[in-house]
Amino acid sequence: MLRIGLTGGMGAGKSTVARLLAERGAVLVDSDVIAREVVAPGTEGLAALVAAFGDDILAADGSLDRPALAAKAFATDEARATLNGITHPLVGKRTTELIAAAPADGIVVQDIPLLVENGLGPFMNLVVVVMADIDTRVHRLEAFRGISPEDALVRIQAQATDEQRRAAGDVLLDNNGDSADLEPQVHALWEQRLVPFEENLRTGQRAPRGAVDLVDPDPTWAAQAQRLITRLHVACGDKARRIDHIGSTAVADLPAKDVLDIQITVADLAVADALRDALAAIGFPRLDLITTDDAKPGTDPALWEKRIHVNADPGRPVNIHVRVDGWPGQRFALAFVEWLRGDAAARAEYLEIKRKAAANAVGLSGPEAIDAYLAVKTPWFEQVYPRVLAATGQA
Incomplete structure (x- = not known):
């Protein structure tokens, strides 16, 4: 209930x-x-x-x-x-x-x-x-x-x-x-x-989502994410090694889609699967259609596997990425936020890509909009991956 x-x-x-x-x-x-x-x-x-x-x-x-x-x-x-x-x-x-x-x-x-x-x-x-x-x-x-x-x-x-x-x-x-x-x-x-x-x-259903639109930075994003993180810690207990606010909404003053991205770091995928019911019970059913991030060049695709949960609450879009500690997707998610926060030129470059991606999704909604949005962003992520790791000392 x-x-x-x-x-x-x-x-x-x-x-x-x-x-x-x-x-x-x-x-x-x-x-x-x-x-x-x-x-x-x-x-x-x-x-x-x-x-x-x-x-x-x-x-x-x-x-x-x-x-x-x-x-x-x-x-x-x-x-x-x-x-x-x-x-x-x-x-x-x-x-x-x-x-x-x-x-x-x-x-x-x-x-x-x-x-x-x-x-x-x-x-x-x-x-x-x-x-x-x-x-x-x-x-x-x-x-x-x-x-x-x-x-x-x-x-x-x-x-x-x-x-x-x-x-x-x-x-x-x-x-x-x-x-x-x-x-x-x-x-x-x-x-x-x-x-x-x-x-x-x-x-066990996700709330519908509409068009992909960039909005002005919301100064309450950080507080909203912290409420979710505290709730997730209660649900996950000691199964979560750490829980972090990631993605564009974790970077101050950066326009973004009004979707909070949260990363739960776990020991292995068995733990990620064990969290399925606990996360669903607090309003985050698992989205089985997505089981991996896009592997970056020169890496093992198997190490980009993850689990993703989404919001049942129609009033707050959320993506919860459950990733394995030390795997490249987990490391990159944290490094990317660090890179954007510390480099104004990187933020400007990323914002330009985001605007192009949003323009590519105009007139679409749901999965079609997301696919069109990612069609622009994914090649750019592949390009900047080594730069991000080098800039954050993880190369």
Whole structure:
């Protein structure tokens, strides 16, 4: 199933987005609701808290007196660790149960206020962050929750910063306006990205791609790639020797196709094959049509074999190249980025080739466009291969 992490700062409107997604059919798993559920009267969670902190954390009706607990649990680091040691496993267990109960074709939205702070983004297929300016959030907290502006600001500043949330978010929803502005964004996210992503994930299909176009450099490419790399590290575990952002989008200020290229370096092709299911499960099915790079002159063609995975997510085109450590394709991918980053003339030369290749693919789409694009680039790569190795000290 597709797992979406939903987060946002206090007052940003995360709960509104959660409601809108649930209305469209999402299976909502709310961390705040679960956190209250696992310490309700009669639960093992509440019994454990009483045993650790005393009977005076209970209200007259036997329910948890949260302010009384907070006064004790947040008094010291040791007490806070005790609280977390009791509640976090229970929340995790219940979350796992709810996700397991969701249908196989479900879109599970996990509403997690501290997703960024707790580093949970890599465990999701996609992270959606609801954004709003601090002044807007303070006003909402005062108007709708009765929290003073001073207290609201203190609470907001204790959470992750907007910059940290932007870095963690695959999708940013602007909620500085009202619900009339927010609802179309949520509807578009659901219909254009989440629904097709879930179907592609379930059926093991790649998302369609259109024409081959060069676009201006996107300053967020590096951050987008880093989110993917972190997610891939979780999926690959110790099977990956290294994971790198490669290709044109890894070179600052270079126009490129809006496709992120990531290289996973492995010990051998058996390991590459062993990663097939793990990569498909996080949204990167294998493309069996391609099993090798074009061998360069004077090299062993067998050493250019690789595996390639592509995106099921229609909102982010990605090529994941799984190559063997030390083989020429793996070395060249890293050396090529190093060469471009360090040589302005090389970047200008490559950009000219890319423009010619894009022009050769005008009017085409899908595999035909890629073939036309590569028809121009492949001979050039053969020509510059020895230059790149010499320039980077790998000749």
